[in-house]
Amino acid sequence: MIKNSVNIKLGGEAGQGVESSGMGFARAIARAGLHIFGVQDYMSRIRGGHNWYQVRVSERPIFAHEPKIQLLLAFDERTIQEHLHELVEGGAVIYDEGLKVDEDEIKAHGVIPMPLPLQRLAEELGGSKLMLNTAAVAAAAGIMEFDLSYPESVIRDNFGRRKGSEIAERNIRVANAAYEEARRRYAHLFEWKLEANPNAPKRMVINGNQALGLGAIAAGCKFCSGYPMTPASSLLEFMFAQARRFNLVVRQAEDEISALLHAIGAAHAGVRAMTCTSGGGFSLMAESLSLAGSTETPVVIVLAQRPGPATGMPTRTEQGELLFSLFAGHGEFPRAVIAPGSVEQCVYEMARAFNIAEKYQMPVIVLTDGFLANSLRSVDMDAIDFRKITENIERGKLILPHEQEKIEQAVLNGYRRFEFTEDGISLRIPPGHPKAVYSVAGEEHIPEGFIDWEERADNRVRMMQKRMKKLDLAAREMKLPLLYGPEDAELTLVCWGSSLGPALEAMERLNGNGIRANLLQFIDIHPLDWDAVEDILSNSRNWVSVESNYSGQLARWIRMNTGLKPAAKVVRYDGRPLNPVYIVERVQEVLAKI
Amino acid sequence: MVAQVTMKDLQSPVEPTWCPGCGDYGILNAVKRALVQLGIQPHQVIFFSGIGCGSKLPDYIRANGFNSLHGRPVPLAQGFKLAHHDMVVIVVDGDGDNYGIGGNHWLHAMRRNINITHIVQNNMVYGLTKGQYAPTSMKGFVSSTSPEGTIEWPVNPIAIALAAGATFVARGFAGDPKYLADLIVKGIQHKGYALIDVFQPCVIFNRINTYDWFRERIYKLDEDPNYDPHDKRMAWEKAHEWGDRIPIGIFYIDEEQPTLEEQIPALAEKPLYQQEIPPKLEDLENLKLMFL
Numbered sequence: 062m063i064k065n066s067v068n069i070k071l072g073g074e075a076g077q078g079v080e081s082s083g084m085g086f087a088r089a090i091a092r093a094g095l096h097i098f099g100v101q102d103y104m105s106r107i108r109g110g111h112n113w114y115q116v117r118v119s120e121r122p123i124f125a126h127e128p129k130i131q132l133l134l135a136f137d138e139r140t141i142q143e144h145l146h147e148l149v150e151g152g153a154v155i156y157d158e159g160l161k162v163d164e165d166e167i168k169a170h171g172v173i174p175m176p177l178p179l180q181r182l183a184e185e186l187g188g189s190k191l192m193l194n195t196a197a198v199a200a201a202a203g204i205m206e207f208d209l210s211y212p213e214s215v216i217r218d219n220f221g222r223r224k225g226s227e228i229a230e231r232n233i234r235v236a237n238a239a240y241e242e243a244r245r246r247y248a249h250l251f252e253w254k255l256e257a258n259p260n261a262p263k264r265m266v267i268n269g270n271q272a273l274g275l276g277a278i279a280a281g282c283k284f285c286s287g288y289p290m291t292p293a294s295s296l297l298e299f300m301f302a303q304a305r306r307f308n309l310v311v312r313q314a315e316d317e318i319s320a321l322l323h324a325i326g327a328a329h330a331g332v333r334a335m336t337c338t339s340g341g342g343f344s345l346m347a348e349s350l351s352l353a354g355s356t357e358t359p360v361v362i363v364l365a366q367r368p369g370p371a372t373g374m375p376t377r378t379e380q381g382e383l384l385f386s387l388f389a390g391h392g393e394f395p396r397a398v399i400a401p402g403s404v405e406q407c408v409y410e411m412a413r414a415f416n417i418a419e420k421y422q423m424p425v426i427v428l429t430d431g432f433l434a435n436s437l438r439s440v441d442m443d444a445i446d447f448r449k450i451t452e453n454i455e456r457g458k459l460i461l462p463h464e465q466e467k468i469e470q471a472v473l474n475g476y477r478r479f480e481f482t483e484d485g486i487s488l489r490i491p492p493g494h495p496k497a498v499y500s501v502a503g504e505e506h507i508p509e510g511f512i513d514w515e516e517r518a519d520n521r522v523r524m525m526q527k528r529m530k531k532l533d534l535a536a537r538e539m540k541l542p543l544l545y546g547p548e549d550a551e552l553t554l555v556c557w558g559s560s561l562g563p564a565l566e567a568m569e570r571l572n573g574n575g576i577r578a579n580l581l582q583f584i585d586i587h588p589l590d591w592d593a594v595e596d597i598l599s600n601s602r603n604w605v606s607v608e609s610n611y612s613g614q615l616a617r618w619i620r621m622n623t624g625l626k627p628a629a630k631v632v633r634y635d636g637r638p639l640n641p642v643y644i645v646e647r648v649q650e651v652l653a654k655i
Numbered sequence: 656m657v658a659q660v661t662m663k664d665l666q667s668p669v670e671p672t673w674c675p676g677c678g679d680y681g682i683l684n685a686v687k688r689a690l691v692q693l694g695i696q697p698h699q700v701i702f703f704s705g706i707g708c709g710s711k712l713p714d715y716i717r718a719n720g721f722n723s724l725h726g727r728p729v730p731l732a733q734g735f736k737l738a739h740h741d742m743v744v745i746v747v748d749g750d751g752d753n754y755g756i757g758g759n760h761w762l763h764a765m766r767r768n769i770n771i772t773h774i775v776q777n778n779m780v781y782g783l784t785k786g787q788y789a790p791t792s793m794k795g796f797v798s799s800t801s802p803e804g805t806i807e808w809p810v811n812p813i814a815i816a817l818a819a820g821a822t823f824v825a826r827g828f829a830g831d832p833k834y835l836a837d838l839i840v841k842g843i844q845h846k847g848y849a850l851i852d853v854f855q856p857c858v859i860f861n862r863i864n865t866y867d868w869f870r871e872r873i874y875k876l877d878e879d880p881n882y883d884p885h886d887k888r889m890a891w892e893k894a895h896e897w898g899d900r901i902p903i904g905i906f907y908i909d910e911e912q913p914t915l916e917e918q919i920p921a922l923a924e925k926p927l928y929q930q931e932i933p934p935k936l937e938d939l940e941n942l943k944l945m946f947l
Binding site for chain 1: 668669672696697698699701702703706711713714717718719720721722723724727730731732733734735736737738739742759760762763919920921922927928929930932933934936938939940942943946947
């Protein structure tokens with residue numbers, strides 16, 4: 062018997078409830094005190110096609126999924142064709158007995174076919190064949206002898222205790238029958254079991270986009286504008302859902318150009334403001350990004366990457382826009398780029414992005430991707446400590462227009478929005494006070510804010526220096542790459558963003574395989590103290606960048622700034638997320654060549 | 656209790672760089688008159704402009720301003736308005752800004768009925784880039800990018816505004832700043848989005864649509880006692896009148912529609928920028944419960 066360590070995949074057509082069942086099951090398992098990692102894979106269509114959801118279960122925190130699975134819940138025949146080869150020997154497939162399935166083929170793979178009357182139970186006890194997915198999940202719980210009360214509690218929450226309770230009860234009837242039937246017929250054949258740990262702390266089941274939303278709200282972001290684009294849309298939706306509770310203004314704009322401009326307008330008024338998009342939308346934002354740079358407007362842009370070019374693969378994942386985020390926009394202007402790699406980091410780094418933006422009065426880009434945005438993880442409730450955010454709000458040199466006394470004192474000698482200062486940062490008083498009436502411009506301007514109509518060389522030079530030197534100061538507080546694993550290693554994996562989870566586990570496995578490896582994660586991408594980064598990387602005998610893109614963009618960025626070259630690059634650009642097995646295999650290949 | 660504001664209060668230290676005789680002087684004059692009439696002080700108003708001759712206006716009036724990007728002041732102004740809704744927000748941009756590159760932003764601002772006054776300086780030519788044809792250039796207009804005359808129909812701003820649901824649609828003439836000031840006053844007083852398209856002769860690059868050309872043709876809608884600006888069908892008809900007679904004035908007004916800001920719960924009590932951050936720890940902790 063193998064306890065509390067299993068990979069379960071659910072598959073079917075769009076519209077069959079693959080994702081909702083998978084997420085519900087993951088939540089039930091987390092409620093039982095176990096750790097989960099949930100990853101989805103879906104096509105850009107609303108009905109038909111093939112979608113899957115994979116849940117990995119463990120007793121310890123997990124940050125990635127595995128390519129091999131032990132249990133497959135197939136809502137259609139295609140799921141079996143597509144995923145049979147992923148099942149380990151002794152694994153099982155649960156499916157409705159009405160499906161046309163070649164049992165011999167399944168058995169030939171060393172896998173146990175487990176047909177069950179799922180649809181019949183759904184229709185007879187639930188009154189709807191739509192409840193087939195409930196039956197399938199319950200059957201899975203049955204063969205793993207997992208306490209059904211946890212899935213039941215999720216069903217009750219999903220369908221509401223009051224209004225929808227009848228639907229909930231019907232689902233629960235279906236679940237109980239499927240559970241018993243599956244347990245009776247097949248539990249003795251299936252090796253993997255789930256046992257609840259009621260003593261575990263309470264855990265949240267949360268994805269990267271939701272975590273970004275939490276971070277933004279905790280940081281006092283009051284304005285969010287966006288235009289729907291996968292995989293950023295669910296962040297925009299999260300902000301809409303919280304608008305009433307937290308008094309937010311959340312707007313769906315007519316396009317991404319407008320979305321960023323809305324946010325810049327709100328930020329100009331003194332409000333913490335953000336927008337969120339994916340690469341195509343970010344392309345449209347490039348012009349306004351430059352405006353934010355010129356007018357020194359603090360604004361936070363979440364760029365949830367997906368594979369390009371152009372429309373690319375809308376529902377897949379990639380880290381192909383690191384260099385784009387660093388260079389987008391015309392002209393030279395200061396910006397910061399931050400790439401959280403886990404759910405917890407999404408919360409804290411998103412909040413920090415607002416501090417950086419306001420302290421240095423510049424745009425900040427928070428880079429994520431489809432994998433991080435959508436993957437569900439179980440996280441201890443205590444692991445997200447909002448006090449760390451709310452007690453550390455830094456708004457820099459900002460006085461709001463209604464802070465009368467502060468303004469009176471600050472503008473004794475008149476107010477110049479872009480006054481030359483030693484650190485390049487000027488006092489920011491959003492419009493509204495009689496003693497701070499001014500105009501700002503995207504055109505090169507003078508300290509008062511007026512356009513410099515003569516386009517004087519000396520003013521230009523001073524303004525460029527004023528804006529750009531803010532980066533020198535910011536670099537002092539930006540995070541140097543984080544080291545995981547042993548200090549001294551023969552191999553250093555270097556990652557950023559969503560590569561963190563798979564790379565962390567790959568590092569552990571490499572050490573288990575006798576390869577002394579550690580891991581460096583770049584959270585802050587720009588600005589950075591590159592001399593310090595160079596020192597850190599120089600300590601590594603061999604470093605290998607691990608990224609979901611074609612060209613190894615982080616490695617290029619490092620080389621651009623330090624001249625250092627990686628021993629090799631482990632890249633993936635098929636639109637699928639990295640996983641530990643993929644990384645270990647490739648690292649071992651490249652090690653042989655080093 | 657209207658505050659006393661004088662033309663002098665609105666005097667900017669910056670001298671206009673417009674060509675002598677430019678229609679933009681008339682517009683600047685009308686804008687100042689309107690602020691004086693309404694007693695709006697410099698800190699109570701912000702001008703968002705695009706890029707073009709007329710978009711230099713924010714620097715030429717003592718008030719808050721934001722000289723943005725070509726075609727982009729409208730979304731910028733909306734974001735600002737939602738964060739500081741008791742500020743008077745005025746967009747001043749040109750026909751290239753608003754009817755060309757920023758056309759999509761304009762369409763959507765109108766259907767939102769956000770309380771912004773929008774003055775479009777319509778000179779029917781691209782002035783600052785030295786004389787290319789504009790979205791509003793009349794068919795056949797000869798320019799450096801239409802050497803044989805344009806082969807496109809001009810944009811009809813009034814008709815588009817009516818179709819898009821604008822609740823205040825007007826047209827003025829830079830050659831009559833007094834009348835224009837009156838339209839701007841009404842536009843600012845209007846609760847909701849107000850378009851004031853302004854015929855603005857470009858004395859250098861548009862030798863067709865000159866002051867005289869306009870003066871020979873324009874007439875004021877409010878001089879016709881039978882004209883009812885609440886009647887959208889009448890407005891629609893007048894929107895298409897072009898040629899020997901061209902109407903100016905208020906084509907259409909609908910005072911019944913709620914503004915965008917009024918419909919946003921977060922703005923019910925006070926402007927967004929005045930709301931305290933961060934939120935209460937207790938509320939944040941409760942937010943965690945949805946993930947259990």
